[in-house]
Amino acid sequence: MRLSPDTQPSPETRLSPRTLRSAAARSALAQQDFGGGNAWRTALRTSPAPDLPALVADRPVVNARGEEQSHFSLTELVALADAWSAWYRDRGVGPRDRVVVHVEDTFEDQVHLTALAQLGAIPVLLNGLMIPEYVLALVERCRPVGIYTDETRLARLEAGLKALTALDDGPRWIHTRRTAGRLDGEPLPESALFRHGADDPVVLCHTSGTTGVPKLVVWTHRQSVAGARFRLGTHPEPADSVMLSAIAASHSGAIAFTFYAVLAGLPFVSLSDRSPEGLARAVRTHRPTIVQAFHPVHSALANSRPDPEDFASVREWMNTGDSAHDAHIRTLIGLGHHLEDGRPVPGSAFRDGLGASELGWAALGRTITAESPARPRHLGRPIPLADVTVLREDGTPAEDGEVGLLALRSPSLSPGYWNDCDTYYRGRLGDFRLSGDLVHRTADGDFFHVDRLVDRIRTDSGDGYSVLMEEILLLALPEAADCAVVAGRDGDAMVPVAVVRLHEGSGSTALATLLERANAALAEKDQPPLALLDLAAEDADIPTGPTGKVLKRQLRERYADLRGYLAARDAAEFATR
Secondary structure (H helix, E strand, O other): OOOOHHHOOOHHHOOOHHHOOOHHHHHHHHOOOOOOOOHHHHHHHHOOOOOOEEEEEEEEEEOOOOOEEEEEEHHHHHHHHHHHHHHHHHOOOOOOOEEEEEOOOOOHHHHHHHHHHOOOOEEEEOOOOOOHHHHHHHHHHHOOOEEEEOHHHHHHHHHHHHHHHOOOOOOOEEEEHHHHOOOOOOOOOHHHOOOOOOOOEEEEEEOOOOOOOOOEEEEEOOHHHHHHHHHHHHOOOOOOOOEEEOOOOOOHHHHHHHHHHHHHOOOEEEOOOOOHHHHHHHHHHHOOOEEEEOHHHHHHHHOOOOOHHHHOOOOEEEEOOOOOOHHHHHHHHOOOEEEEOOEEEEOOEEEEEEOOOOOOOOOEEEEEOOOOOOOOOEEEEEOOOOEEEEEOOOOOEOOOOOOEEEEEEOOOOOOOEOOOHHHHHHOEEOOEEEEEEEEEEOOOOOEEEEEEHHHOEEEOOEEEOHHHHHHHHHHHOOOEEEEEEEEEEEOOEEEEEEEEEEOOOOOOOOHHHHHHHHHHHHHHOOOOOOOEEEEOOOHHHOOEOOOOOEOHHHHHHHOOOHHHHHHOOOHHHEEEO
């Protein structure tokens, strides 16, 4: 394989490789005393090339002069954060004050995080797609002194915010970028920078909300960069590396890897348009070697028939959050290239990690290449940063091969939830933090994921594990682009139900035939049979939350009365056992 000149970014979009730190410089930086409250300043102070382009945002960020800007050096990033810090300080924001940031998910989220954190304030980053009901619930929970948003989201929230601003401890001000004006006031004095202790909170991010109102997850000064510090010392990237992040900028995954990229000097592309078309366009333009996203983005791209030429520069796909499905991974690793003896060879690698906002950094990981065998729901092995085990519900260690609770200890773990100690302590068992996942471990130390604890399907013939069942179905049904398995109710019985979205042009196969093949594959893996295979006519039939996770709670509600549900359905849109 020979990479053509087209695999190089154009001069006007090019980031500088000179910002990337050497392996020695990275190791030295990892030993320094810094955290999320001063990560950008630490990076600036020690950068080998602070004035060269280090970041590009696909949606321009308005700079201190009121002009849109897409390319930033580290010097310019810190200057913009300082300008916002001064603006917030002028509005009375100080240490421990919460400020909600609820805008379209662009790199602007990260600017406000640093601007507030370096004052000792606590930014509360809320996903731009979050429904108003949940936004208002989280505003009420964290009681911010102010809210920074945009005109679109303010219009959705205005009625609900009136009641909250009337409270004695409600928001004192609400601003948008338009009402904020220019950021050319007095410069930020050095004395305004807060001296963080290791356990001081620096940001509140939130969970996916798959079980209801999202929880506010506390990230602290040292904990927030524990993963970045670990990777600095263990994973030096090649000199030509560029990372593209297609994770919503308000999400904990974006926070963690933005800290990492800024500290490592890794040229970084922050992508807001996470559609397959937007991702293809960004990769074609900026030619990253690493593409990072969550499973829904990888899945959508794999199902979009991507053009190999668009992705020729990619050597590595990174997934964090929920583990990706093997059927989608195989498509992606057929794209891009890897190096053998310094020469590009077709085929890339997929690095899959199980992460969550509470974990701070993926504790388990695996790498999949074309030579890797299919291993449904394989999570890999623990990274050296984390202590990972499997526990029974009574806290005793599970045997090899026994399904139990995934339990972790790591310096990257969040210390809790804001104003919700009950949930935090219910998620602990002995000295371990529970992730809410059901897993088993082999004698060789490999971990396999079977389900989320809340999604397990307790049937008369034994437990069904919805996530494992989805993996089995996607491998057994090449006609399926995606699927979700949940518990339904047929009278008093709990039964598995699958809602399946088919590839375009795959509708010629009878649904009854798909159900028969699906149940044969499930039986081979000792999983209970599907009572219903329901056809998803559009994407909304498999509902997702603001972070892209499937809202299985809503699906369980849909299938809570199967007989009533099917009575209203067209018989051509489903098959029953």
